[in-house]
Amino acid sequence: MIISTDRRKRPNEFRLDQQPLQEGACPFCEGNESFTPRELLAYRRGTPANGPGWDLRVVPNKFPALQVEGNLDRQGEGIFDRMNGIGAHEVIIETPEHLQTLATLPVVATERVLWAFRERILDLKQDRRFRSILIFKNHGLAAGASLDHPHSILIALPVVPRQVRDEVDGARQHFELKERCVFCDIIRQEQDTRTRVVSENSDFLVVAPYAPRFAFETWLLPKRHGARFEDAGRHEYESLARMIKETMQRMNRALLSPPFNMIIHSAPFQDGLADIYHWHMEIFPKLTKVAGFEWATGFYINPTSPEEAAQVLRDAPI
Numbered sequence: 001m002i003i004s005t006d007r008r009k010r011p012n013e014f015r016l017d018q019q020p021l022q023e024g025a026c027p028f029c030e031g032n033e034s035f036t037p038r039e040l041l042a043y044r045r046g047t048p049a050n051g052p053g054w055d056l057r058v059v060p061n062k063f064p065a066l067q068v069e070g071n072l073d074r075q076g077e078g079i080f081d082r083m084n085g086i087g088a089h090e091v092i093i094e095t096p097e098h099l100q101t102l103a104t105l106p107v108v109a110t111e112r113v114l115w116a117f118r119e120r121i122l123d124l125k126q127d128r129r130f131r132s133i134l135i136f137k138n139h140g141l142a143a144g145a146s147l148d149h150p151h152s153i154l155i156a157l158p159v160v161p162r163q164v165r166d167e168v169d170g171a172r173q174h175f176e177l178k179e180r181c182v183f184c185d186i187i188r189q190e191q192d193t194r195t196r197v198v199s200e201n202s203d204f205l206v207v208a209p210y211a212p213r214f215a216f217e218t219w220l221l222p223k224r225h226g227a228r229f230e231d232a233g234r235h236e237y238e239s240l241a242r243m244i245k246e247t248m249q250r251m252n253r254a255l256l257s258p259p260f261n262m263i264i265h266s267a268p269f270q271d272g273l274a275d276i277y278h279w280h281m282e283i284f285p286k287l288t289k290v291a292g293f294e295w296a297t298g299f300y301i302n303p304t305s306p307e308e309a310a311q312v313l314r315d316a317p318i
């Protein structure tokens with residue numbers, strides 16, 4: 001008699017729908033690994049997979065609440081409608097510690113998160129069906145986060161979401177006109193005038209963009225031109241981790257620890273973008289309710305000028 005073990009689910013594949021977590025318990029906390037799907041990637045201290053003893057875990061997103069979170073992300077705008085059933089949806093559990101935030105995590109831990117993003121992108125890129133990967137973070141209920149535990153979401157798509165496509169098209173137009181990268185131009189200009197610069201280190205410039213869509217919208221721009229996040233250098237991830245921590249500390253001080261969305265914009269997987277596009281990170285603190293017509297028309301009312309926003313963040317103690 002042949003028994004196909006393949007067909008039997010492993011014990012922890014049942015867990016999600018089998019025994020619900022106790023109320024108040026968190027599936028992302030250390031010790032609760034059996035409540036998540038099996039890990040795709042983990043940074044461990046020599047411990048066996050799917051148990052305690054880790055610094056970071058990446059698991060497939062099988063959490064109904066987080067699926068909604070992925071759908072609701074303002075950058076995602078209904079992307080699942082166009083996915084045609086192909087796609088990867090993963091959760092990066094950034095730390096075993098439930099109460100940490102990007103403002104409090106040690107820089108080395110945030111750097112680890114950026115490395116995990118890179119590793120997952122390089123892995124998923126091998127699947128030629130994917131055209132782009134979105135990585136974002138929702139922090140706080142008002143920003144759409146459904147779990148407090150520090151986590152990011154990665155979505156690999158067979159399409160390029162409109163937000164990214166529009167930005168790439170804009171960058172292409174600028175390049176065709178001036179034969180220069182628009183983001184490199186922005187970096188030079190902002191370094192020159194400085195009125196919209198929040199802070200800077202050797203690798204990154206943090207600015208309030210010239211035409212923000214939201215109050216206190218903040219961009220973290222790598223000074224070295226590169227179209228893709230995954231092609232950045234080791235020192236750039238370390239620098240970015242520092243700037244993320246610093247920027248979040250500034251926002252927490254100046255804006256009283258606001259809920260926020262954070263997104264990485266990186267070139268879609270197509271040729272011809274190497275000179276045109278320039279990867280970066282955008283942070284949107286959630287300070288005002290976006291009215292229905294703004295969603296519908298794409299026209300945003302922004303009550304704070306970027307110069308004011310930069311000044312407030314620049315002056316915030318870190």
Ligand SMILES: [Zn+2]
Binds near residue numbers: 026027028030097098
């Ligand atoms: Zn937790």
Ligand SMILES: [Zn+2]
Binds near residue numbers: 183278
């Ligand atoms: Zn550039």
Ligand SMILES: [Zn+2]
Binds near residue numbers: 167265280282
């Ligand atoms: Zn962008």
